[in-house]
Amino acid sequence: MSVVIPGAALPHGTPDPVTPRQIPHRGGEANPSVEALRAQFGEVIGRHDVMWGETCVWIDAARIRDVVLWLRDDPSQQYDYLVDVTAVEHRDLDLPMEMVWHLRSLPYRRFLRIKASLPMAAELEVPSIEPVYKAANWLEREVFDMFGIRFAGHSDLRRILLWDSYAEGFPLRKDFPLRGRFSRSEQLSQALSANPEAKYSMEELSIADAFHELPADMRARLGGTSTGEG
């Protein structure tokens, strides 16, 4: 465990950051990490965009793990903080779905948004970055829960906000009706028949007696090696 001092990697004499004023909506100085990424990965890196002073770079989704591993470990980048993992589905169905990763480099005081397009026609799957950032574990579970995007290589990919037996789909998708797919009475009876204790993993729940009430796939997951649902 190392202590991170914000701005420690900046050259000596760099002035303290001030709250920026009058940031242009589009344009402005891009994060220098974008050019470094282009030099390192070439064709994997697509266009980039600066909006409200924040840099967004599009990459090939299949290489995300290599990219974030390099960004984290390269001494000239040191992106040591995974802020968020999320996804965007556009109302225009011709547009692909987008995966979004927010990274922050505390030593360099940099913020980078990485996006990757996922065609709606193909299966929605991207490599998990959990091997790189442990923080991605719950964030990717939430994206899976809400959007149905699968993360290859995730150690425990299951629903996190909704319960395991939730059968109505993925609530943040555009084709999901606001009130859900089932009737109110069906939703309520399904929710009430759930066993509250069976929603947690055995590590979270010290009552071993509830084990036999868990669904078969959860029993297998908890009992054997952890492979996730995929």
Added chain:
Amino acid sequence: MGLTPATKPSLVSYDPPSQDGWVTTRLEFLVNWGRANSLWPMPFGTACCAIEFMATAASRFDLARFGMERMSYSPRQADVLICAGRVPFKLAPVIRRIYEQMPQPKWVISMGACASSGGMFDNYAVVQGIDTIIPVDVYVPGCPPRPEALIHGIMMLQDKVRQQRSISDQQQYEEITIDPSSRFYIPAAQIDELSEPFGNSVHQTRSAP
């Protein structure tokens, strides 16, 4: 002997010179009077209504005036379940189990628009009124209700408690059991097994005869 029949059945008759320190009243009135003035709440706060509930319990509005300052965080020692805030479907079995664990007689206050009707959250995740899960005695409207509104609801509940036939009506002493053939049924033994014992004794459980 100084015992005189009460002129009004629901009032305490007290006349020191002639009664020699005796008070006569109906037992039912006495029981209801005691219950209404010592309702121990089980706070079930899930949202902003719980902030107003905390303000009600604090010194300015002072829930202790109603004998309610003792928040019972164990449902087994509670009389009133105050549901303050929205209840998502994931919490539906939890609040239902808490209600089942409360001993009879028990009452429920649904505080705020979300607990009463789902409020603005007419979506896939929120229960549309906790009265679809458990019986509710008093609904307090508001988003969130001010402490005065909650106190008004509490006083309405006290009125209800005072008017109960607490001696003759045996129904309120019987635990509500769900039809065992229902899929919502949880055997009492399992409830005891999963829930922590309370108080000083490990034998104080709900299903114990």
